[in-house]
Amino acid sequence: MALNNIEQLLEKYDNAETTLAEEAQIRAYFEQEDVPAHLESYKKLFQYVSHTKQEQFTKDVPLQPKRTIVYRWISVAAVAVLMLGAYFQVNQMNQKITLDDLSHEQLMAYNQTMEVFNLVSSKLNQGTENLEALNLVSSKLNEGAENLNHLNEFNKATNKIIKNK
Structure with missing residues (x-):
């Protein structure tokens, strides 16, 4: 087969455009012992x-698959x-502790x-009363x-009536 023809087939092969028959021609060519030096890489590829x-x-x-027990x-x-762990956690949470069970330091901390x-609650209640006054002002502005x-x-x-007359 002509060297020029093989080079054209190799170019088509590199572009993935060859048919199965053309690939068979290329394989047959590279099974020969005598291959030009610039095509030696292709010979190794087709041999592989x-x-x-x-x-x-x-x-x-x-x-x-093997699974071990x-x-x-x-x-x-x-x-x-x-x-x-879940049982003991729930069990511990269900135990009721009364004020009588607390030590003196714990009772002081509780108080x-x-x-x-109570202080925080009273301050929040005062703020709520101020907000009620602002709500009243807001509603009056909306009415206006x-x-x-x-x-x-x-x-x-x-204006439409006056313009029509």
Whole structure:
């Protein structure tokens, strides 16, 4: 086969435009011993492809993956630990502690905390009363804006009547 023809087929091969028959011609050409030096890389490529076509996988492929029983027991143990932890946490939360059970320091801290909460509550209530006054002002402003809209509509109507006469 002519060298020029092979180079054209190789260019088509590189662009993935060859047919199966043309690829067979290229393979047949590179099976020869005498190949130009600038095409030696292609010869090695096609030798590799023909060699790998003949290879076969001979190992057995297991159909079911091997699973050890240890992982199952680890997951069972993890679930058991989580369940016990949740049980003890809920059990501890259900125990009622009365003021009589507290020590003197704990009772003092409880009383101080309650005083702080009462102070914060009273300040929040005062702020709420101030907000009620602002709500009243806001509602009156909204009423004034509505009245102003009515006056604007009345003004437009009277201007139309005056222009028609």
